[in-house]
Amino acid sequence: MLGLQAAAAQAQTQAPAKKPRAKAAAKPSARRRSRPAGPAYVGHPAAMAFAEEVATERGLSADWLRQQLGQARQLPAVQQLIMPPPVGVPKNWAAYRARFIEPQRINAGLAFWQQHARWLAEAEARWGVPPEIVAAIVGVETFYGRITGNFRLIDALATLSFDFPTGRRDRSAFFRSELAEFFVLCAREGRDPQSMKGSFAGAWGLPQFMPGSVNRWALDFDGDDHVDLMDSGADVVGSVAHFLAAHGWERGLPTHYAVTLPAEPANAAMLLAPDIRPSFTAAEFAAHGATLPKEAQGHEGLLALVELQNGEAPATHVAGTANFYVITRYNWSAYYAMAVIDLAAALRQGRGPG
Numbered sequence: 479m480l481g482l483q484a485a486a487a488q489a490q491t492q493a494p495a496k497k498p499r500a501k502a503a504a505k506p507s508a509r510r511r512s513r514p515a516g517p518a519y520v521g522h523p524a525a526m527a528f529a530e531e532v533a534t535e536r537g538l539s540a541d542w543l544r545q546q547l548g549q550a551r552q553l554p555a556v557q558q559l560i561m562p563p564p565v566g567v568p569k570n571w572a573a574y575r576a577r578f579i580e581p582q583r584i585n586a587g588l589a590f591w592q593q594h595a596r597w598l599a600e601a602e603a604r605w606g607v608p609p610e611i612v613a614a615i616v617g618v619e620t621f622y623g624r625i626t627g628n629f630r631l632i633d634a635l636a637t638l639s640f641d642f643p644t645g646r647r648d649r650s651a652f653f654r655s656e657l658a659e660f661f662v663l664c665a666r667e668g669r670d671p672q673s674m675k676g677s678f679a680g681a682w683g684l685p686q687f688m689p690g691s692v693n694r695w696a697l698d699f700d701g702d703d704h705v706d707l708m709d710s711g712a713d714v715v716g717s718v719a720h721f722l723a724a725h726g727w728e729r730g731l732p733t734h735y736a737v738t739l740p741a742e743p744a745n746a747a748m749l750l751a752p753d754i755r756p757s758f759t760a761a762e763f764a765a766h767g768a769t770l771p772k773e774a775q776g777h778e779g780l781l782a783l784v785e786l787q788n789g790e791a792p793a794t795h796v797a798g799t800a801n802f803y804v805i806t807r808y809n810w811s812a813y814y815a816m817a818v819i820d821l822a823a824a825l826r827q828g829r830g831p832g
Contacts, residue, residue, distance in 0.1 A: 479619065479681050479686040479687065479688055479691065479808055479809060482538035489608070496631070498757035504637070506602060506662065508645075509658075510512060512693075514555075514640075515551040515552065515553055515633070516551060516552030516553065516586045516637075516641075517537055517551065517552055517743075518548060518549065518550065518551050518552075518760075519547050519548060519549075519550045519551070519552070519636050519640065520547075520548030520549070521548070522547075522640060524640050525547045525548075525550075525636065525639075525640055526544060526547070527600070528547070528639070528640075528654060528657070528658075528691070529543035529544045529547050530543075532658045532661060535658070536658060536661070536662055538661055538665055542578040543661060545637060546632065546647065546661070546671045546672070547632075549632070549672055550630075550632045550633050550635075550636035550637075551633050551636075552633075552636070552637050552640075553629065553633050553634060553637045553678075554640050555628065555629075555649055555678065555779055556633070556634045556637045556647050556678045556679075557637060557638075557641065557642075557643040558643075559647060559678040559679075560642075560646075560649075560678065560679060561639060561646055562646055568787060568789045568790065569583060569786075569787040569789070569790040569813070570787065570788060571786035571787060571788050571793075571794055571813055571816070572642065572788055572789070572791075573789075574813045574817060575655055575813075575816070575817055575820060577817075578618050578817045578820070578821050579817070579820050579821055579824055582622060583617050583622075583821065584821070584824050584825060584828055586617065586621065586622045586624075586826075587613050587614065587616075587617045587622065587756060587821065587824075587828075588825060588828050588829060589622075590613050590616060590617070590622045591610075591613050591825060591829060592608060592710075593711060594613075594711040594712070594714075594715050595609075597699060597711060597712045597715040597716060598612060598613065600699075600713055601699075601715050601716055601717075601718075601719035601720075602719070603639065604719070604723075604744040605719045605720065605722070605723035605727065605729075606723070606727060606729025607718075607719040607722050607723060607727050608803060608822070608826075610823070610826040610829070611687045611722070611818065611819075611822045612715055612718045612719050612722075613807075613822070613825055614818045614819070614821040615685060615718050615808060615818055616684050616685055616714060616718065616806075616821035616824060617686070617821055617825075618814065618817055618818050618821060619685055619686040620683075620684050620685070620686060622684070623684045623736050626675070626676060626677075626682075626683065626686070626708070627675060627676040627677035627678065627681070627682075627686075628675050628679065628820070629675060629676060629678050630658060630672065630673075630675055631671075631674045631675060631676050631680050631682060631689075632671045632672060632674070632790050634676070634677070634678055634679065634680050635653055635657040635660055635680040635689075637655060638650065638680070639653045639656075639657045640643060640654075646678055653680065654692055656680055656688050656689050657680075657689075657691065659688075659689035659690040659692070659693050660674075660680065660689040661687050662689075662693055663692050663693055666693075667704060667705060667706075678820040682707060682708070683707025683708045683714065684708065684711075684714045685707055685714055685717060685718045685721075687707055687717065687721075687732060691721065692705065692707065692717075694724075694767065695717060695720050695721040695724055696713065696720075697710040697713060697716040697717050697720050698713060699713050699717065700712035700713060700716075705717070711767025721807075721808065722804055722805070722807075725804045725807040726800060726803075726807075727804045728779075728800055728802055731779070731799055731800065731801045732799055732801070733798070733801045733802045733805065733815075733819050734784070734796040734798045734799060734802050734816075734819065735770055735773070735774035735777070735781075735796065735797040735799070736770075736771050736774075736796065736797070737763070737768055737769065737770055737774075737783065737795050737796060737797040738768065738769035738795075739768060739783075739795055740767030741765055741767055742767055743820065745766040745767045745768075746767075746768075746783075749763065749766055750766060750785055752782060753782070753784075753812075754781035754784055754798060754802070754803060754806050754810075754812050754815070755780050755782055755803060756779065756782045756798065756799065756800055756802075756803055757780055757782060757783055758780060758782075758783070759782075760774060760775050760777045760781060761782070763781060763783070763797065764808050768783065768797075770797060774797060775780060777799070779799060779800050780795070780800065781797045781799060782797070782798040782802065782803065783795060783797060783798075784796050784797070784798040784802065784812045784816075785812070786812060786813060786816060793831055796816070798812070799813075802819070805818055805819070
């Protein structure tokens with residue numbers, strides 16, 4: 479997902495050392511900031527053509543879509559924020575990790591776990607996703623609701639759909655798809671498209687689901703006939719666990735093992751080539767000179783040799799399992815996945831047995 483916390487921290491790896499309801503999980507959002515807006519999309523040829531297309535394909539009112547899109551505004555801040563971080567600066571796992579594995583976030587995570595223990599237990603029983611993993615994702619994404627984003631989603635998605643900035647790979651087709659999903663979501667849940675707020679990339683709620691992810695994987699876990707990822711802790715928990723399960727989470731499987739790199743650089747390079755995608759058996763790791771601990775040597779699935787750079791210091795390496803890869807489906811980043819895993823471990827330790 480493209481949440482503010484995760485996206486901002488992703489840049490830090492480059493730095494050197496449903497209707498709204500008053501439910502339990504509501505948290506304050508980020509402070510309002512003044513953001514100069516560009517022109518509105520009323521009469522914009524591509525936007526108006528898009529409204530007609532979505533009306534036909536999704537069975538929505540063309541007049542309603544034109545009216546809503548006409549009130550959206552281009553946001554230069556969104557165009558700036560979607561750009562990739564500067565190149566040439568070493569990544570730093572230690573700096574990235576420090577943003578999330580710290581006392582305030584751990585304490586907030588323990589409070590979230592305590593408040594939603596029932597739903598976390600139900601999600602684990604149903605899908606096998608440990609409570610600490612679900613809680614850690616919410617912590618990394620939005621600091622348990624403290625930072626959910628204050629961009630109007632319709633503005634952010636329209637900007638990235640019709641005025642995607644040059645200088646990076648064009649993803650406007652993806653964002654047009656998400657804009658269509660956004661209108662479907664609003665129509666189904668009875669939400670006002672002009673009032674929903676989230677990240678600069680269009681992600682919403684405590685778990686920062688993109689609209690398409692809301693429509694595909696979010697759940698009404700508390701049974702109130704609405705999917706609410708902002709104010710329903712139950713829906714947040716159920717939706718995150720369901721997302722991970724839908725992407726292949728395996729009950730009881732570790733996320734990673736320790737690993738020692740092969741002495742031969744060519745062997746290390748070969749194992750690193752697939753990046754985070756599990757591609758080698760434990761036997762193939764051993765055949766290429768990588769040393770795994772005893773508990774990993776009998777691992778039956780595939781593994782990935784994952785590298786986390788530490789600036790000028792030696793890199794950190796782990797052998798990622800299929801469950802490590804599943805976490806990266808939430809955010810395509812080994813740094814993100816490892817931050818979730820380490821925060822989860824800190825929460826489990828703080829929670830204690832039971």
